[in-house]
Amino acid sequence: MATLFTRIIDGEIPGRFVWADEVAVAFATIAPITDGHVLVVPRAEIVQLTDAPDEVLAHLIAVAKTIGLAQQAAWDAPRAALLVAGFEVPHLHLHVLPAWDEASLTFANARTDLPGAELDAAAQSVRAALVAAGHGGRVPAELGSPALA
Template identity: 80%
Template sequence: MTTLFTQIIDGDIPGRFVWADDVAVAFTTIAPITDGHTLVVPRAEIVEITQAPADVLAHLTHVAQVVGQAQQAAWSSPRVALLVAGFEIAHLHLHVLPAWDESSLTFANARHDVPAADLDAAAEQVRAALVAAGHGTHVPAALGSPAL
């Protein structure tokens, strides 16, 4: 059975994609802790971080770094946080989010009532910052598509 993230990557479930390449995709979450909260996900169904091949994990962290730089540019956050938990979905994913302090870095602060238009706008801010930083070749042509 495919994971929820594979269904999003395959286009069976909508996603707000900000990055796509042969190894990974990144899309914003529907329950952000902060605006721009993005998930970096390998295309391959890897259950958790300890099972990831080293090259895939290195690539995921590189994408997380680039996305984080775009988030800092878009929201002027003093830091970017990287969280790896993975209990909710058995498909490795890195949470990348603009951060202003450590006390807010808890999934208890995830907002489940953000209007779709606001989620779209946040994703577009990440996408625009990625393009402005020279990463346009990895920003999908359409917000809802993982294809380049």
């Protein structure tokens, strides 16, 4: 049975995509800790961090760095944070988010009541910052599509 994230990647469930390439996608979480919080997810169903082949893990980290730089630019954040937990969905994913302090980097701060329009706007801000940084070829043409540009 496909994971929740595979169903999002396959378009069965809506997603707010900010990045797509042959190995990974990134989309906005529905429960952001901070504005611009996205998940970097391999297209392959890999259960957890320690199961990932080194080359896939290296690619995910490189994508997370690129997105983190875009988040810092979009929100004037002093840091980009990376969290890996993976208990809620058995499909490896990296949480990448703009950060101002360590105290706020807890899933207890996740906001589940944000309107879709606010989630869309935050995802569009990440997308715009990625395009401005020269990564337009990896930003899907449509917010709701994981298709390569």
